[in-house]
Each structure stands twice: as structure tokens, then as C-alpha cells.
Amino acid sequence: MTTKAMSxxxxxxxxxxxxxxxxxxxxxTAVSALDLTVEKQTIYGFLGPNGSGKTTAIRLLTGxxxxxxxxxxxxxxxxxxxxxxxRLQIGYMTQKFSLYDDLTVKENLQFIAxxxxxxxxEQKARLSELLSIHQLTAQSKQLAGSMSGxxxxxxxxxxxxxxxxxxxxxxxxxxxxxPQNRREFWEQLxxxxxxxxxxxxxxxxxxxAERCHKLAILENGIKxxxxxxxxxxxxxxxxxxxxxxxxxxxxxxxxxxxxxxISAAQLGTHLRVLVKKEVNQPIALLQKQPCxxxxxxxxxxxxxxxxxxxxCTGNEAIPT
Amino acid sequence: xxxxxxxxxxxxxxxxxxxxQAIVTKExxxxxxxxxxxxxxxxxxLVQLLLFAFAIxxxxxDIPVGVVDHSQTALSRVLQQTVSxxxxxxxxxxxxSTKAAQAAIDRSEVRGVLIIPKDVSQRLVRHPSVxxxxxxxxxxxxxxxxxxxxxxxxxTVIANSIKSLRNMPLAELLDKPANRSTPTFEVTxxxxxxxxxxxxxxxxxxxxxxxxxxxxxxxxxxxxxxxxGNMEMLITTPLAPMELMIGKIFPYIFIGAIxxxxxxxxxxxxxNVPINGGLTQLAxxxxxxxxxxxxxxxxxxxxxxxxxxxxxMTVFILLPSILLSGFMFPYEGMPVPAQYIAExxxxxxxxxxxxxxxxxxxxxxxxxxDMLWLIAFxxxxxxxxxxxxKRTLD
Numbered sequence: 232m233t234t235k236a237m238s239x240x241x242x243x244x245x246x247x248x249x250x251x252x253x254x255x256x257x258x259x260t261a262v263s264a265l266d267l268t269v270e271k272q273t274i275y276g277f278l279g280p281n282g283s284g285k286t287t288a289i290r291l292l293t294g295x296x297x298x299x300x301x302x303x304x305x306x307x308x309x310x311x312x313x314x315x316x317x318r319l320q321i322g323y324m325t326q327k328f329s330l331y332d333d334l335t336v337k338e339n340l341q342f343i344a345x346x347x348x349x350x351x352x353e354q355k356a357r358l359s360e361l362l363s364i365h366q367l368t369a370q371s372k373q374l375a376g377s378m379s380g381x382x383x384x385x386x387x388x389x390x391x392x393x394x395x396x397x398x399x400x401x402x403x404x405x406x407x408x409x410p411q412n413r414r415e416f417w418e419q420l421x422x423x424x425x426x427x428x429x430x431x432x433x434x435x436x437x438x439x440a441e442r443c444h445k446l447a448i449l450e451n452g453i454k455x456x457x458x459x460x461x462x463x464x465x466x467x468x469x470x471x472x473x474x475x476x477x478x479x480x481x482x483x484x485x486x487x488x489x490x491x492x493i494s495a496a497q498l499g500t501h502l503r504v505l506v507k508k509e510v511n512q513p514i515a516l517l518q519k520q521p522c523x524x525x526x527x528x529x530x531x532x533x534x535x536x537x538x539x540x541x542x543c544t545g546n547e548a549i550p551t
Numbered sequence: 552x553x554x555x556x557x558x559x560x561x562x563x564x565x566x567x568x569x570x571x572q573a574i575v576t577k578e579x580x581x582x583x584x585x586x587x588x589x590x591x592x593x594x595x596x597l598v599q600l601l602l603f604a605f606a607i608x609x610x611x612x613d614i615p616v617g618v619v620d621h622s623q624t625a626l627s628r629v630l631q632q633t634v635s636x637x638x639x640x641x642x643x644x645x646x647x648s649t650k651a652a653q654a655a656i657d658r659s660e661v662r663g664v665l666i667i668p669k670d671v672s673q674r675l676v677r678h679p680s681v682x683x684x685x686x687x688x689x690x691x692x693x694x695x696x697x698x699x700x701x702x703x704x705x706x707t708v709i710a711n712s713i714k715s716l717r718n719m720p721l722a723e724l725l726d727k728p729a730n731r732s733t734p735t736f737e738v739t740x741x742x743x744x745x746x747x748x749x750x751x752x753x754x755x756x757x758x759x760x761x762x763x764x765x766x767x768x769x770x771x772x773x774x775x776x777x778x779x780g781n782m783e784m785l786i787t788t789p790l791a792p793m794e795l796m797i798g799k800i801f802p803y804i805f806i807g808a809i810x811x812x813x814x815x816x817x818x819x820x821x822x823n824v825p826i827n828g829g830l831t832q833l834a835x836x837x838x839x840x841x842x843x844x845x846x847x848x849x850x851x852x853x854x855x856x857x858x859x860x861x862x863x864m865t866v867f868i869l870l871p872s873i874l875l876s877g878f879m880f881p882y883e884g885m886p887v888p889a890q891y892i893a894e895x896x897x898x899x900x901x902x903x904x905x906x907x908x909x910x911x912x913x914x915x916x917x918x919x920x921d922m923l924w925l926i927a928f929x930x931x932x933x934x935x936x937x938x939x940x941k942r943t944l945d
Binding site for chain 1: 566569570572573576577580581584585779780781782783784786787788789790942943944945
């Protein structure tokens with residue numbers, strides 16, 4: 232696997248490939264033996280709770296951190312040795328706003344454009360193009376520090392793509408943004424992807440993760456699962472039973488004690504119960520329980536990404 | 552082939568210069584929006600010059616002293632007036648006893664006390680400096696001083712001033728022509744014949760103020776980018792460490808030049824400090840020192856983890872730059888280890904250069920050791936700072 236991952240023609244298909252990528256901070260292993268392949272011109276997601284190693288993984292892939300062990304190849308550059316060569320080809324939008332608060336939108340973009348070596352003419356054309364794509368034309372003379380979360384995020388994206396990178400890293404890009412702005416942001420991402428950019432995005436929002444072409448679920452630095460969202464849901468190692476009842480808190484408490492039940496979560500008037508896949512008749516099993524009455528309605532439903540996430544992370548994680 | 556290589560080198564140079572220019576523009580824009588810092592650029596040299604030029608004076612005048620007059624004669628009063636006329640001391644208090652006078656010194660009411668004995672007249676006439684020679688007397692009697700000074704000796708400058716009164720001429724006290732003694736040596740004072748402290752202090756002040764502001768500006772430069780989170784973005788770009796370093800120090804060279812103009816201009820017009828050397832020489836010396844100080848700041852910036860730490864390290868450099876550089880105390884008077892420390896500070900070399908240029912009209916090239924030292928410091932420092940600057944987050 233390791234030798235094959237690093238062979239040249241293997242790289243041509245993938246924007247990113249890593250093998251046993253590991254990074255320790257003292258005793259803490261932030262990223263543990265991560266095997267990753269990201270196809271070109273796709274949007275790849277890192278889904279995981281805070282502290283799951285998403286940011287560290289992105290920093291390793293951008294060359295900002297050196298791996299403790301393992302191999303990484305990004306756009307044909309071996310890291311960490313060829314990190315300098317990689318810089319011109321990638322864009323990176325940091326989790327925290329990292330442009331200058333005391334410069335205006337236009338000044339920030341001009342600064343970044345010059346850093347990437349755009350000539351005066353290219354700069355002018357690219358800037359007005361970016362300002363209109365990201366709806367910042369009206370704010371171009373406003374100080375970045377005085378803008379709203381959504382505007383800052385659009386500016387950060389504009390700055391990250393100013394040099395038309397082949398590969399774009401986005402670290403929790405929508406954490407400070409309202410749902411409307413988030414929708415529009417994803418439209419921009421699909422446009423970029425359509426134009427040939429490969430995008431790696433980290434998130435802890437399920438709905439956002441579901442938009443990705445492919446997805447890796449991370450927990451404690453370990454990749455628990457990776458596939459397309461549809462495959463993850465259909466091959467999930469659990470079945471979902473929805474119960475409509477009144478005394479849901481009590482029912483939840485009783486059911487979670489069963490060894491066959493992975494977890495239960497209340498959704499308004501329903502209780503979503505994850506039952507292990509090997510149980511043949513999950514409804515019959517649950518119906519037998521004394522806490523449930525015959526009038527309660529039970530039904531097997533289609534799993535959501537959250538169910539996938541719950542079933543493969545936390546204490547309930549099913550070893551695969 | 553060679554054309555191709557030179558073309559690609561030319562292109563690289565061009566993009567490199569573009570990146571440096573980007574940093575310079577950004578720094579200037581940020582500085583122009585930081586009104587407080589911008590004001591400090593002007594106010595620090597202005598206020599400090601006025602403060603120091605007026606305050607620092609090694610020729611002490613009008614030291615408050617008391618008197619205990621045991622003799623209470625016309626002569627004792629004339630003696631007090633003659634002493635007072637030197638301008639070194641002013642009699643502010645009278646005490647009845649030596650004990651009361653000493654208590655007054657203890658509580659810092661006066662810095663010294665003149666004790667005039669009962670027999671001051673007899674002592675005076677027998678004193679050799681008065682020169683009566685008569686009536687004949689025993690050797691012991693003639694060698695008796697006419698009065699005594701009790702001085703708070705903790706401050707050596709004050710003590711020395713009062714000590715200088717020890718041999719003051721007394722002949723005019725008795726309407727006699729002073730018996731002038733021929734000095735052993737003749738001393739000709741060059742460059743500052745009137746012995747005004749400002750002449751020496753103002754050029755030195757250029758060094759102190761530049762050390763303070765230049766190091767402060769750049770010592771915060773890199774740390775600030777880190778603290779505000781901009782560094783994570785900068786290091787993912789193709790910006791090279793050396794480009795960042797040069798871009799960071801460039802704007803401040805002009806700011807340093809503005810400050811030097813304020814100090815020397817005001818010093819010249821307000822305090823009459825001569826500027827004997829050529830302006831080109833002055834500009835050269837200052838340019839070398841500004842670069843060295845900025846680079847020193849950059850080195851601090853690559854070590855410090857926060858702006859507070861960078862500020863502490865600036866003070867750590869600033870204090871020896873004031874005390875050991877020759878600004879306050881002569882370099883020659885310091886013990887050898889202190890001289891080694893002084894040699895390591897850019898301020899020491901600059902103070903020599905600027906005093907040479909401003910006061911003695913020496914060309915910088917004639918003081919080549921100090922010149923080369925500053926140049927070497929700048930280049931080595933720049934390389935160290937760029938080397939220490941990490942492009943990773945490890």
C-alpha cells in the first residue's frame with residue numbers, strides 16, 4: 232500500500248495521498264496513522280468533533296506542520312521536503328480570520344495578490360472579478376475588522392483563491408456564519424470545484440458534511456470511516472428505529488441499557504434508536520421491552536449522517 | 552541558455568521585490584491607522600529631548616546647604632557671602648549646633664553644612680592662601696583650615712561639587728589681590744570650550760531614542776503577526792523569510808530619519824548644539840545605526856512569544872544602551888567586563904560615530920571600526936533573524 236500510494240501514476244489521479252500519517256505533540260497523538268486519498272476536482276470533507284485532529288491534519292497536508300512519521304504527497308510534492316514548491320499551488324483559509332483587521336477589503340486583497348506575484352494588470356482584473364463573485368464590491372473600502380462574520384468569511388475565501396490554486400484547504404470555514412450565508416458559500420465552493428479546484432474542508436456540521444463528494448469521519452486523530460455520504464449511510468453498522476411515544480426520556484433511559492442498542496436520541500416527539508446491525512428483528516426486540524406500550528408506533532427509518540457519525544464515534548463506536 | 556537563466560533570475564528578483572513592496576505598503580498603511588504609535592514617532596524625540604537637555608546637567612548649581620556660625624562676626628558673614636557667590640551652593644538654613652546641622656542632613660533638609668569656628672578670624676589671617684605670613688606662628692597653626700564642610704557624600708556629583716570649594720581663593724575677602732599660582736599644565740578644551748553638557752548629551756540622545764523606538768517597533772513586528780493570527784496565513788504563501796524581514800524594517804528607516812532630524816534640529820536651534828560635520832556623514836552614520844537597531848529588534852521578535860515578552864527584552868537592551876554606551880558615563884571609566892558588554896551594543900558604536908561627526912567633523916570612514924561593526928551587526932543579525940523565523944508551526 233505504502234509503495235503503491237507513492238508511485239507517480241497513482242499521484243496523477245489524486246490531489247492528496249497519505250500513508251500512515253502521524254503527528255504527536257508530546258504525549259498526545261493529534262493525528263494517528265491517517266491513510267487518505269483525495270481525488271482531483273472533488274470536495275472532500277473532514278467531519279469530527281472539536282479536538283478530533285481536523286486542524287492538525289490540514290496543517291500537515293499544507294506543510295505547516297512536519298509529520299512525526301508517515302508519508303504525504305500533495306499535488307505531486309513530497310512533504311515536508313517540497314513544502315516550498317507546494318505553496319504557490321495551494322490556498323488555505325484558516326479557522327480564525329487571518330487577514331488584517333486594520334486594512335480595508337481592497338488593501339487586504341492587493342496585499343495577497345502582490346505576495347503571490349500578480350502583475351499590476353492581473354491584479355486589477357482579478358480583484359474586480361473576486362469582489363463581484365464574493366459580493367464585496369460595496370465593502371471594498373471598509374476595514375476588514377468592522378465587517379460581519381459572513382463578509383469576513385467571503386473576504387477570506389476571496390483571498391485564499393486569488394492565485395487560482397489547484398487545491399484549496401478550508402478549516403471550519405462556516406463556523407461563524409448564518410445558514411443563509413453558508414448556503415451561498417457552498418454554492419461558491421461547487422463553482423470552484425467545477426472549474427477544476429480540489430477542495431478539502433473540515434466541519435462539524437452534518438448538513439455541510441453531507442454536501443461533500445467524499446467524507447472522512449475523524450475522532451481522536453483516528454479516521455473512523457471514509458466514503459461518500461450515501462455509502463456511509465447505506466453501509467452503516469446499525470439500523471435506525473424511530474419510536475413515537477409520550478414518555479420519551481424514560482424510554483430512552485431504559486433502552487440505552489440494552490446491549491443491542493448503540494444509542495438513542497430524542498428528536499422532538501420521536502426517539503431515534505440505533506440498534507446493532509446483527510439484530511434481525513429490531514422492532515420486535517424493542518417492542519418486547521416493558522417500558523414500551525403496544526400503542527407506541529415503531530418504524531425502521533433511513534439513517535442520517537448524524538446516525539453514521541454517532542455509530543462510529545464515541546463510546547458507542549463499533550469496531551470495524 | 553545564459554539569457555534564459557538571467558531572465559529567470561530577473562523574474563525572481565522582480566517577484567521578490569514585489570513581495571517586499573507589499574509588506575512595506577501594508578506596514579505603512581497599518582502605521583498610518585495606528586494614531587497612537589504615529590504620534591509617538593514625533594512625541595518621543597520631542598519630549599525626551601526637552602526633558603533630558605534641560606534635566607541632565609553634570610555642572611551642579613545652587614545646592615541647598617546650611618550654616619552653623621559659631622563666631623557670629625562680620626568676617627563670618629562675609630565668608631558666607633563669598634562662598635554663596637560661587638553659585639555652587641545656596642545657604643538656606645541656619646543651625647545653632649553641629650548636632651542640629653547633622654540631623655538636618657539626615658532628614659535631607661540640606662545636602663551639606665558649613666561650620667564656621669569661633670576663631671575664624673585668627674585662622675584666616677594665619678592661612679597661607681591669604682599670604683600675610685605674619686604674625687609668625689607655629690607650623691601647625693598655619694595649616695589649620697578656616698572652616699569645615701559636613702557633606703552628604705552619597706551622591707558623588709554633589710560631593711565633588713562641594714569638594715571643589717576646598718581650595719577657593721580667599722584673598723579678596725581681605726581686599727588683597729589674589730596670589731595667583733601658576734598652573735602645572737595648561738589645558739585647552741576643544742569642541743566644547745564652554746563645557747556645556749547639552750553639547751555632549753544631544754548627540755548621545757539620538758542614540759538612546761533611536762535604540763528605544765527602533766527596537767520597540769520591530770521587536771513587536773513578527774510577534775504581533777503571530778498574536779493576531781496573521782502568521783498562519785503568511786507562512787502558507789510564497790513569502791520568503793528574508794523578504795518579510797526586509798519589508799518589515801524598510802518603513803522604519805524613514806521614521807528613524809525623521810526622529811534624528813527632530814532631535815538634532817531642535818538641539819541645534821534650541822540648545823545651540825553645533826553640527827560641525829557634513830549632513831551626508833550624519834545621514835550615513837544614522838542609517839547604519841538605524842539598520843542595526845531594527846535588526847536587533849527583529850531578532851528579539853523571532854525569540855519573543857508575545858508582545859509583552861518583546862517589550863521586556865527591549866527594556867533589557869535599552870538600559871545598558873543608556874548606561875554603558877557612553878551616553879551617561881565615559882566608556883573609559885568603566886571596568887573591562889563592562890567595556891566588553893558596551894562593545895556588543897550598537898548604541899556604543901553609534902555614539903562614538905555621531906559625536907565624531909557632529910562635534911568633531913570626522914568622516915565616518917575615518918572611524919572605520921565602528922562603521923564596519925554596525926554593518927557587520929546588521930547583516931549577521933538579518934541572517935540570524937531570517938534563519939530563526941520558522942515557516943512551519945512546529
